[in-house]
Amino acid sequence: MSQKGVVLSLENKVAVVTGGSRGIGAATVRMFVRAGARVLFNYQRAEAEAERLVRECGAQECMAVKAELDSAQASDDLVNAAIQRFGQVDIVVGNHGVWPPRDVPINEMTDEQWRSTLAINVDSIFGLVKSGVAQMKKQGRGGHVVLISSTAGQRGEAFHCDYAASKGAVISMVKGLSTELARDGIYVNCVAPGWVETEMAAPALKDPVVSKRVFSAIPLGRAGSPEEIASAVLFLCTPYAGFITGEIMNVNGGAVLVG
Numbered sequence: 001m002s003q004k005g006v007v008l009s010l011e012n013k014v015a016v017v018t019g020g021s022r023g024i025g026a027a028t029v030r031m032f033v034r035a036g037a038r039v040l041f042n043y044q045r046a047e048a049e050a051e052r053l054v055r056e057c058g059a060q061e062c063m064a065v066k067a068e069l070d071s072a073q074a075s076d077d078l079v080n081a082a083i084q085r086f087g088q089v090d091i092v093v094g095n096h097g098v099w100p101p102r103d104v105p106i107n108e109m110t111d112e113q114w115r116s117t118l119a120i121n122v123d124s125i126f127g128l129v130k131s132g133v134a135q136m137k138k139q140g141r142g143g144h145v146v147l148i149s150s151t152a153g154q155r156g157e158a159f160h161c162d163y164a165a166s167k168g169a170v171i172s173m174v175k176g177l178s179t180e181l182a183r184d185g186i187y188v189n190c191v192a193p194g195w196v197e198t199e200m201a202a203p204a205l206k207d208p209v210v211s212k213r214v215f216s217a218i219p220l221g222r223a224g225s226p227e228e229i230a231s232a233v234l235f236l237c238t239p240y241a242g243f244i245t246g247e248i249m250n251v252n253g254g255a256v257l258v259g
Contacts, residue, residue, distance in 0.1 A: 008035055008234055008235060008238045008240065009035055009036055009238065010032055010035040010036050010037035010091070010234075010237060010238065011035075011036035011037075012036070013036070013037045013038075013090040013091055013237075014037065014038050014039075014040075014082060014086040014087070014088045014089055014090050014091070015032050015037045015038070015039045015040070015089075015090065015091035015092070015093060015237075016039075016040050016041070016078060016079055016082045016089055016091070016092050016093065016128070016132060017029050017032065017039055017040070017041040017093040017095060018041070018042055018069055018075070018078065018093065018094055018095050018096040018124075018128060019041075019042065019043075019069075019095040019096030019097065020039070020041025020042060020043065020050075020053070020064070020095065021041065021042075021043035021046040021049045021050040021053060021064065022043075022046055022049055022198070022199055023196070023198035023199060023200065023226050024095055024148065024193070024196060024198060024226045024229045024230060024233075025041060025093075025095045025096070026049070026053055026226065027225075027226035027227045027229070027230035028093055028095060028229075028230040028233050028234070029041050029053060029057065029062065030053075030056070030057060030230075031227075031230050031231065031233075031234045032091075032234065032237075033057040033058070033061050033062055035234060035238075037061075037091070038060075038061050038062070038086050039057070039061065039062050039063070040062075040063045040064075040065060040078070040081060040082040040085060040086065041053075041062070041063075041064055041065070042064070042065050042066070042067040042069065042078055042096070043064055043065075043066060043067075044066070044067070044068050044069075047066065050064040050066075051064065063081075063082075063085050063086075065078060065081050069096050069120060069124040069128075070116070070119045070120050070123070070124060071119060071123055071124055071127065072123050072124060072126050072127025072130065073127060074124055074127065075124045075125070075126075075127035075128035075131060076127045076128075076130070076131040078128065078131075079092070079128065079131035079132050079135060080131070083135060088135070088139060089132055089135045089136065089139075089143070090136065090139075090141075090143045090144070091143060091144045091145075091146070091237050092128055092129060092132035092133075092143070092144070092145045092146070093145075093146050093147075093148075093233055094125045094128050094129065094145070094146070094147040094148060094170075095148045095233075096120070096124070097120060097121045097148065097166070097167075098116070098117055098120045098121060098163075099160070099163050099200055099201075100113060100117065100160070100162065100163065101200075101203060101204065103158075103159035103160070104159055104160070105159060106161050109161065109162065113162060114162045117162035117163060117166055118162065118165070118166055118169075120166075121163070121166035121167065121169075121170070122166050122169045122170070125147060125170060125173070126173070129145055129147075129173070129177065132145065133145065133177075133181065133184075133186060136184070136186050137184055137186075141185070142184065142185025142186055142187070143185070143186045143187070144186070144187045144188075144189075144236065144237040145174075145177070145181075145186065145187070145188045145189070146188075146189050146190070146191060146233050146236050146237060147170050147173065147174055147188075147189075147190050147191075148170075148190070148191055148192075148193065148229075148233075149167045149168075149170045149171050149174075149190045149191070149192045149248065150163075150164075150167040150192055150193060150194070151192060151193070151194045151250070151252050151255055151256045152164040152167050152168075153166075153167030153168040153169075153170060153171045153192065154168070154171065154192065154248070154256055155256060156168075167192075170190065171190055171192075171248055174188050174189060174190040174246060174248065175246050178245040178246030178247075179246065182245060187236070187241070187244070187245045188245055188246065189236045189241070189244060189245060189246065189247045189248075189249065190247065190248045190249065191229060191232045191233055191236070191249050191251055192248050192249065192250050192251065192252060192256065193224060193229050193251055193252050194218060194223075194224065194252030194253060194255040194256065195214050195218065195223040195224065195252070195255070196223055196224045196225070196226060196228075196229060197223045197224070197225055197226065198226060201223065205223055217255055217258060218252070218253040218254065218255045219253060219254035219255065219257070219258060220253035220254060221253075222253065223253075224251060224252065224253060228251060229251050232249050232251045236249065
């Protein structure tokens with residue numbers, strides 16, 4: 001990726017990107033491959049999209065694995081698959097997650113919904129980071145961890161306390177791990193989107209009433225694109241971000257400041 005002589009290169013790097021078949025994840029996979037990385041990503045149900053992305057990026061540089069990331073062990077298996085295929089892991093991007101779209105007051109939220117959201121958004125992220133960091137330490141040349149949080153992880157989200165709690169946990173994980181792993185040369189950062197034009201957000205953004213309310217709370221007046229989020233992820237994994245760790249990079253049109 002080049003602009004005015006600036007090259008964001010990931011040459012000779014191997015990345016694991018979760019939730020890589022669509023949206024932010026797919027945009028990240030494309031950008032990483034263009035920057036010279038080899039990438040393993042997972043998909044859950046979007047097999048056709050995953051296969052199309054592998055064809056687009058090239059099977060030598062890109063591999064898709066079907067995996068439901070709802071536990072620490074599932075994420076561990078994904079990292080092991082990358083090691084078996086590409087021999088190393090230098091970058092881990094925790095992008096997968098679930099946002100239950102229906103507003104649910106706390107007194108009506110089921111234990112099952114709470115446990116499911118936390119299992120997907122926190123437990124599997126823990127397993128991904130644990131396994132990825134173990135490999136990076138074994139290799140002894142540092143690495144990068146970038147986790148995707150949300151504006152909800154910073155300011156909360158009414159009627160979505162499970163989602164907000166899970167994304168807040170991701171932010172706390174990033175802050176703690178950034179200082180813990182700095183001595184190992186492992187950078188840990190977070191990108192915090194707001195509303196992004198993805199399949200997960202489509203029902204809300206296509207609703208005239210909801211979308212009007214959403215856009216009125218975003219200073220830039222629109223939702224972000226997956227590529228705009230992926231660009232921040234790519235930057236954080238390059239030497240241009242060489243003095244940045246423990247950062248919560250807000251890529252949400254200023255929404256976190258006014259919500």
